Amino acid sequence: MTQGTSAVALAATALELRSVTKVFGATKALDGVDLSLREGEVHALLGQNGCGKSTLIKLLAGFHQPQGEPDAQVYGESLRLGSASSAAAAGLRFVHQDLGVIDDLTVSENLTLGASDQDRRWLSDGRERRRAQTLLDGLGIEIDAGAMVRDLGPAERTMVAVARALRDGVQAARVLVLDEVTAALPADEVALVFELVRRIRTMGGTVLYVSHRLDEVFQIADRVTVLRDGLLVDTVDTASISHDELVALIVGRPLEQFYPDPPAPRDDVVLSVNGLSGDVVRDVSFDVHRGEIVGIAGIDGSGREELPYLLFGAKPVTSGHVVVDGVRHDGLTPHDAIAAGMALIPADRAKRGATPSFSLRENVTLPRIPFGLGRWLSARAERREVGVWLDRLGVVPHDAEATLSTLSGGNQQKVVLARWMRCEPLVMLLDEPTQGVDVGAKASIYELLARSARVGASTVIASTDYEELAAISDRVLIMRDGRVVAEVHRDQLSVTAISELTLAASAAPAPDKES
Secondary structure (H helix, E strand, O other): OOOHOOOOOHEEEEEEEEEEEEEOOOOOEEEEEEEEEEEOOEEEEEEEOOOOOOHHHHHOOOOOOOOOOEEEEEEOEEEEOHHHHHHHHHHHEEEEEEOOOOOOOHHHHHOOOOOOOOHHHHOOHHHHHHHHHHHHHHOOOOOOOOHHHHOOHHHHHHHHHHHHHHHOOOOOOOOEEEEEOOOOOOOHHHHHHHHHHHHHHOOOEEEEEEEOOOOOOOOOOOEEEOOOOOOOEEEEEEHHOOHHHHHHHHHHOOOHHHHOOEEEEOOOOEEEEEEEEOOOOOEEEEEEOOOOEEEEEOOOOOOOHHHHHHHHHHOOEEEEEEOOEEEOOOOOHHHHHHHEEEEEEEEEEEHHHOOOEEEHHHHHHHHOOOOOOOOEEEEEHHHHHHHHHHHHHOOOOOOOOOOOOOOOOOHHHHHHHHHOOOOOOOEEEEOOOEEHHHHHHHHHHHHHHHHHHHOOEEEEEOOOOOOHHHHHOOOEEEOOOEEEEEEEEHHHHHHHHHHHHHHHHHHHOOOOOOO
């Protein structure tokens, strides 16, 4: 079969869904949605959190039951939506953001997880590893089948999960669903996964690709379907639509309304970093003015991902100090940092930024618990105050007693922002603040940061999203080998400028480590 985007129009229909509806109580999560995937294409499914993407994937996987009897077919054969056995028999295979790989098992052992009893005949001794290695080699995955998964990098772990979904062969896996599998991967790791996806397409595989990262969609997808509020907005060829037009389809408004205009920073310095060093960061110095948004860019290992945690005292500082609002601090701890007026929003909100099993009320008030008369904890005061912040940040649902883990990624991130903005910090330190967040929630978060800047809060953002940095930063610092090697100011900020400087920095010779 001829492969490639130009030939996709001649391909057979791999998956056909017609008039798919799903209702939860009074809410229509999906309202008569159609979706059609062509054989040999990568088809992106996009939309804001709550648009119906996850519901559609769960219907395909058999987790939810649809309303009525929608028409669903795989290569012309009937598919019973809401049936896991029907999905498996039809050749639907799924890889989710939580990859489900086990660190304490080898790659070959992970590849057998979930296999039927009939398949388990190849579990004996060396045959297991040989068959696993053949599978990996056939997919072009350069991983030793005997390696422990705990020793693999993020992209390699993702590829192992994909290989497991394809263990019966690309032809048997008639539609591969990749659900946010790159959400936590940096750009260089995403490229490795995309090489595998392209090989699968070349081998005749069909991929339904779900992501919040629009740059990825333009790199990998042949077509894109957009959902909004449970309704189908449009299905278009990726080559026929611009980035700005795609954003407008997703959020329902033009891109020029997407990024708020931040205020001009003030002259006084609120954060001064002097000769700061840690495990990777080496002798970094810079100032942040009141109300200023400073971006930090750099490839993984450049020090970008370590810097916010050093500033907050969450990682050990080997030398240097910071000055916050005129007060010098040596050897900060997180407790000291909070007392000094600093806040940290880490990239991994589930493990390091919040407590998913706690309510929104508990998560928001944890850094500074409200007390009533006599210094007793006042539940009434707590609920009242949290309600104000949930309303101010537009958190959905507006329910202080809802469990954080039940919220969408964007709303969880708003709760994490609320807990710190409530403390009125002088400096907010953010690491990948919109990772795994849809474009609509991103717009809300950007407006929150601009609002904080207007009242004088300063922000330091470490991010691999160069579009984000270019749009919201007053200036961006470029890091390499633990040092700041370039600085781009607002009048020169663009995705191209940041990308070129980052790539130039990564390609340049390393500085003398003794200098």
